[in-house]
Amino acid sequence: MFRFARQMILAGILVPVFNAPVSAELRSSPIPPERPDRPGGAVLVQVSTSNLAFERWIEGFRDRALARGIQAKVFDRAFRNVRYNTDVIAKDRNQSEFTKQIWDYLDSAASPTRVKNGQAALKKHARVLKAVEAKYGVDRHIVAAIWGLESAYGEFKGDIPTIEALATLAFDGRRGAFFEAQLIDALKILQSGDVTAAKMKGSWAGAMGHTQFIPSSYHAFAVDFTGDGKRDIWGSNPADALGSTAAYLARSGWNKGQPWGVEVVLPRGFTFSQANRKILKSPAEWGALGIKDINGRVVPNYGRASILLPAGANGAAFMIFDNFAVIERYNKADAYVIGVGHLADRLRGGPEIKATWPRGYKPLSFKQKKEMQRRLKRAGFLDDKIDGIIGPNTINAIRAYQQSRGVTPDGYASQELLKLLKTRS
Template sequence: MVSWVRAIALIGTIVPLLSSAGLVQASSSRFPVYRAELSQVSSIKPLARPDRVVAETLVQVAASNSAFQRWVDGFRGRAVAQGISGQVFDRAFRGVDYNTDVIKKDRNQSEYTKQIWDYLDSAASPTRIKNGKSALREHSRVLNAIEAKYGVDKEVVAAVWGLESAYGEFKGDIPTIEALATLAYDGRRGKFFEGQLVDALRILQAGDVSAKGMTGSWAGAMGHTQFIPSSYLAYAVDFTGDGKRDIWSKNPADALASTAAYLARFGWVKGQPWGVEVRLPRGFNYGLANRKIKKMPSDWASLGVRDVSGSAVPNYGSASILLPAGSSGAAFMIFKNFSVIERYNVADAYVIGVGHLSDRLKGRPAIQANWPRGYKPLSFNEKKEMQRRLTRLGFLDDKVDGIIGPNTINAIRAFQAKKGVTPDGYPSEELLKLLKGR
């Protein structure tokens, strides 16, 4: 849980085409199988015979696995030095290999990102709402007890569960030790994943789960609500009282309580909403729609900001105005609990998804504003180009990474204000054209 690990889940998917190598995906399963296909290609270079393609692939995998096993041998000493017993280590790594599927998933950065309205269509789909209400009924006793103990709305806990694993249906079946070891060996974020791997071994050493039972996503997130090992060690709880913090089993009690405990630990305010959809008045100063600017709802009301029914938002606490799709989409007044959910996943779309799904599970209406669904999203490379141009013009002093964070949004606002257009901070095609001087 937490950090970029699940923020990746918000990115749209592009399936890699390997036709240039004569390889075509022959399965849509979690572990894609590629078959050789003698198809017509633009290159006049002859395709390798299918048996040669397979043979070369097997040789590459074998070579990678050999180097991986040498890395495991070296890692064993580092793990033992951090308190992991040799017996626990050897048992955990029995049968563990270099997992090429994990590496493919790690390196398959999508070219196009999913727009927030598309994400919310899925996050709060009729099926997810229906299944969530069913889960609330089925687990009402434990969810009521969790809410009473931690002060976190049971619908919010259920919404996290719904987005992370579809209420336990898709917890992930990749062996966590193998996934983390592969990523630690691969080296791109080796230090982070090696730390998570040591923590996973600590979990095994504590006896909460067996190595066989410790499964999850390709990135090492585990159980019903997808905790990464370090978060598990810090925040997971034994709600059932059986002596184990079991977030993997069919019984979701420990996982749901752990999620509530996590949110409570980061300051969940009981009785406060995550956010409220609002309407902005004509002539609203969009420079005020900034996470750093906080006002009481009564002060926002004096500026003409009201809920969708036209009423002033109750004084739940200081709040900011968030425009996830710029001036053309929905506007939200967000409170501290928005930032608390953000500790689970930093993406605005995820936080709004959890919040809105929890609202729907409470019987509240769908988002009322219309989204600008006709807009074409910027590609990953276009976002980087936009950042480079903002940097060259002196508006952005940050890394060019294609990620639209607060610094990029503020840079966009500053550029928009200078150009005399609505400073809503939204990265659109029109903005990129303006940056190009068109």
Template sequence: MRILVTAAVMSLSAAYPGLASERSSEPYHVKQATSDKVPNSPELLLASAVSHSIRPAARPIKKAMPLKPERVALSNARFENWVRAFRVRAGEQGISTRTLDRAFHGLSYDPEVIKRDRNQAEFSKPIWAYLDSAVSQTRIRNGQAALVDHSAVLEQIERRYGVEREVLLAIWGLESSFGTYRGADNVIRSLSTLAFDSRRGRFFEGQLIAALSILDAGDVTPNAMTGSWAGAMGHTQFMPTSYLDYAVDFTGDGKRDIWSDDPTDALASTAAYLSRFGWTSGQPWGVEVRLPDGFDYALAQREITKDSADWAELGVLRVDGNQVADHGLASVLLPAGSKGAAFLIYENFSVLEKYNAADAYVIGVGHLADRIRGEPGFLTDWPRDDRSLNFPERKELQRRLTEQGFDTQGIDGRVGPNTIRAVRAFQVANGFVPDGYPSLALLENLR
């Protein structure tokens, strides 16, 4: 089980594979901002987590202090030297001289990208605040309008890939507000700057090579290859390597065009992506349930799966009191601990995690898809009087747990499976409800 606690450490959805000591599950792992406005605004920031997809994540950051002019000038000079050396490496990997000339003509270092990458304020945002915005009435209405406007092509995509149209619309809505904010940064400039001057240059150089390969193939021109400041592109914000692996030409015009106003290729590419990772048509992402009095919260772990009949025998029912339909094996997820909503989640939940590893993002996509389909909102409220632990508090929690013999396997502020296990062990040892939820009350008890 992964607990959605804060907005602090966000996933690149494996953009930086293997760098996170734990697979974090904070609600702001998401690539999109949670309002219906400007997802790719200057207030977005990258971090890292482990997943199978390669897409950046975003969260609010403090207003960055401007870089000093002398540093920018020095960086420009060093950047030009780096570009010359990089062109040799790119050529050795098969990128044509013509593409390199076009892509790097007049290209300069972008200090704004580095400010965004380095100024990582540790904000906290609980899942209910995230969902209030991610599944807002405005986004629901826009999604339902898009369902009508694009009905023909969505039907064709759904028929070919077996991914429900509402799910595709929910991803589109969260990633770019239905194409309204796809990002206007020059992707080659952003990736070049990050490859040259970021903390994770090797990753971004790989993305830059992939972006140049896309240009080599003729799917888009350098000027039209725009996206977020971190290189995510198009209506559904594919990173270049994901584009190469999963994008499709659904319109049949010879190009896999995820950048133009027509969202067809982008929506089909997203469906192809989910299909490749095992999407099961007709299976929900999850179902809201109510837990019985005396429920054994040790069962609320992703590793423990049962069918609906077995869960019903334990008293786990739909919130309306009926047995959950048989959608396959499911596990119990408590995104806000024992005081908030509970869900039975299915394999399609895991498939959506391939697109973005954050539980909050997956719940946001799944719930928005349900609402676009006309289903009601969640019936269980959240513990809205609580607040999430901030980054220093999460590190303190890990330190105190480890000091008391409940090893979190690292003190990095990321709340993932190792920390959840340690929290649960502490709760069991001290007679608390073992829901694995790292609350402020639990930290105060540790203190």
């Protein structure tokens, strides 16, 4: 539950290659031996960098960390040879300007290779995954799918020292408070003895282990599933990481036996304004409106549901249930949630998505999304901040604008919609 990275996916989904995770950056950096404190208790932290400002920041941060209960020896051991990592900053500042279209993301998320490797992982770790499902009530295929998207079933957990990555990002200052809080939590993990600094590695933005927990999520949800006294989400045995992921979902309100969603077929003449997360009906009520599953049957009564059109009127449609929102607690991006859900379905032998996607559509850049929001706001349809994130408020504004112009109100942010806004607002 790499919260910061999850939010970044909203602005630019990273499409993995073959069976790589959604985001995995690899680098190694061994931890040197411990250095004794200076006389009088004052310590000059040795930093392998020419960035003197970073060195001064670490010394100031040391005071703040010790005030938060971090032991001096833990801090000094963790920061030995930490350097200002320019690779981390480059990755943070050079994220893609363009959001990948959902069909491109799903092509990778549920690729034949990822499905094949996931089924092999399910077989290899069947005992653990069944035990996790029995204890927490969370579908083991969902847990395995998250594992597959986050680290390619443990193959790419990340190799950047977490302390170095978080310290670099905290010093950089653009989200300094967030990353400094994560850095404190990472030091608390080291202080607990669950892992050593040498083994605490992960992505460039501080996500760790098989299922890419950030430190605050580790503190909130990590479990010792093996019973060996440590919550080890980094090692070769994935049991603690899988148990922790299930615990996260369970505590977030997972409904046992309920799917994340079901692909459906919309009837001719469907009122697209009904495709709104706030409009909830039973599957039978949706069925009465002509919405059926891909086999033409009314969807079973899994509970109240809404209709989601992630690519607008010209792509696949899904009836989504409460568990969709639970997976959103792990990652807010619709593409990620659908990716997890669809991969889980494929791992249990389910079919590919049947509907076709509008693959000729060109994605909007971040700049274009902000322009769309500005024009919607200027036209009186959006009462929200201009942030380039196409969230529920922007989708509702798009839908209202589309209705006012006699366009199918599917709420989809497209190049065509931006052109319409430019000509009429």
